Amino acid sequence: MDNVSEMEVFVRVVQAKSFSEAARSLGLSPSAVSKQIGRLEDRLGARLLNRTTRQLSLTEIGAAFHERAERIVNDIAEAERAVSHLHGAPRGQLKVNAPVAFGIDHLAPLLPGFMAENPEVSVDLSVNDRFVDLVEEGIDVALRIGELADSSLIARRLAANRRVVCAAPSYLERRGTPASTADLKRHNCLVYTYRQQRRDWHFDGPGGHELVTVNGDLETNNAQVLRMAALGGLGIVLLPLWLVGPDLTEGRLIEVLPQYHVPDSSIYAVWPAGRHLSPKVRAFVDHIAAEIGELAKTWERH
Incomplete structure (x- = not known):
């Protein structure tokens, strides 16, 4: 296997916390997975995993390598999806972040309609009011309220925040x-x-x-x-x-x-720049932009 494939095997093992589970997801034998991890460690000259009969754990060097390897593997997978799904239907897991009150009161009620329109998309929604680094935490799209700080994020304004x-x-x-x-x-x-x-x-x-x-x-x-x-x-x-x-x-x-x-400030949908806008993100942003635009008209009636 080439270096990237070895990285993918390593990342799968860490995610699964098991050689056998990783092997099953990759369509390989456990021994083949073990050999690839061994070959990777030999090439790097460092132990990446601590192995016991009951569990696997990352060494300090392994944790540092995993952080970078996972990013590389995800970027390659995303590049492949950008080609294969450019004109495809929205699919896969969509990780969304929103402020607590807005997420519960206004975003959550929109999810059933979005998911009914996009049955191949699953949603992982986190709500919190702290600042979330989308890239570091693997968030596909977030809702943010207020004035946006200068950043590399792409933003679409959804409504005024009066x-x-x-x-x-x-x-x-x-x-x-x-x-x-x-x-x-x-x-x-x-x-x-x-x-x-x-x-x-x-x-x-x-x-x-x-x-x-x-x-x-x-x-x-x-x-x-x-x-x-x-x-x-x-x-x-x-x-x-x-x-x-x-x-x-x-x-x-x-x-x-x-x-x-x-x-006034504004309500935005934001997502990381420098990435292909996947069909699932585009579908989600288009859906909530239309729905929140209509909701915003009712907020003024008091």
């Missing part, structure tokens, strides 16, 4: 309703910690652009927690309409300072 300042009627009855942005300084403003300069709230109003540095007794890295705290009357929040639109419509929350506009 945000409002709001609070529960019970809080406003107890503490009063702010009449100007300056009044926010004497209010309990709840803060989302994943925003850069999270205590700085920007407004465009009758007097132009204004910046207010707010303070409060709750900080959290989850937007849904902020919403629940606001509904409980704890304080004032700055949240997107896709999250609080129904609460505003039904009076559970009231928009504060409606004469001021919080600068």
Whole structure:
């Protein structure tokens, strides 16, 4: 076998944690797989795997080699798929990442329709609000909300992300309703910690652009927690309409300072650059772009 084939055997063994399972997936005998691993180790002059009767584990050198070998094997497989599936139907596993609240409330309901239209695609969806490195974590496509940092990612804008300042009627009855942005300084403003300069709230109003540095007794890295705290009357929040639109419509929350506009950001689908856009990613992005575009119209109706 050539060097690339030996790498593929090694990567399969690590994934399967078994010579026999790797052999079965490759259509080889366990002895042939063992010989290829031995040949690879001889060529490199280093032991890559610790072998016992019960388990396999990577050596320190093996772990470093595996990280690079896996990337090479995946890139070769992707290059082959780019040719063979260029005009083919979407198929294979699609790894998607999204923010928690948006992923649960708006992306998850779209998956059944997408998967019904693309029965050969399986979806692995992870939801979290931390920054995710798509390349390092093997994510095919992610949804991101806000201003995108300069990067090599390709982005498609899905919708505007309009945000409002709001609070529960019970809080406003107890503490009063702010009449100007300056009044926010004497209010309990709840803060989302994943925003850069999270205590700085920007407004465009009758007097132009204004910046207010707010303070409060709750900080959290989850937007849904902020919403629940606001509904409980704890304080004032700055949240997107896709999250609080129904609460505003039904009076559970009231928009504060409606004469001021919080600068909009956007909702994007992003994926790694320098790669062929596979049919599964293209199909997914096209599907959610259409669906979220329609959803965004309802977020404005409050």
